[in-house]
Amino acid sequence: MAGRRTDTRERIQRVAMELFAERGYDKTTLQEVAERLEITRPALYYHFRTKEEILTSIADGFISSLDELGEWARAQPDTFEARQEILRRIAGLLEDKWRPLMRFAQMNQGAFAETSVGDRMQERIISLLSALSRPGGDVVVQFEARLAVFALILGSVPEVFGMDLPPAELASAAMTVAVRLVADHEPSGQ
Incomplete structure (x- = not known):
């Protein structure tokens, strides 16, 4: 039952x-x-x-997944390989199961921002970002790490770019960009 x-x-x-x-x-x-x-x-x-109960129940599952990934990611060494794996796992979350939620968040930003779910998801994503670039490090490197995660998120929502690409191809391009952003290199401007 x-x-x-x-x-x-x-x-x-x-x-x-x-x-x-x-x-x-x-x-x-x-x-x-x-x-x-x-x-x-x-x-x-x-x-x-209510609709909010439906949305909250969906987002709670995503938040739980983010919490698990964040805990794992923070335990990883600060290496390029670890950052790549973190990005792969984030992309995995955004694949089929959570893609509709990301699409919803992008297409309904106003409604999403008015719920407590939006704040909680934002908190978890920000927490996860710190695993890609440790706080207190170079500002450009921290910014690139954040852009890497947002590239993956936006790559899961084809409507945002207006590109006539299959979702898998857009997600692959987003991963390529994300990996480049967290590559071991001197921050620009130095």
Whole structure:
């Protein structure tokens, strides 16, 4: 029975994210989510009472993944190879499972910023950034590390660039740029 409940919650989350991306968070109603799922509103309310509960449940999973990755990343040595692996793992998070959430965050920035979820995700991403360039280091190197992560995030949302590329090709290009940004080299301007 618990398996069915989990499957239903995951279906609701997936369909809600599709609608949020298509119509926008503010314009999507729970009634539309229920209709797309072909369930009644009371059945939907059994799992989620508000759109924010749906969004929070999705983001909580992502935040948990970020926490695990951040903990692992901070334990790594400060080497180019470790930074590359951190970037690979971030890209892995952004692949299929979390891509819809990143797309939502980019396409619905206003709505996302108004929720506590947006603040929590931003906190975790900033924490993860510190694993790519230790605080107190060269400012240019810290900035490049941050740009590397944002390249991966933006590379998971093809609509942002308006490039007619398959998602996998854009993600690969984003990884190439990200790796270049964290390569061992003297910061520019020195």
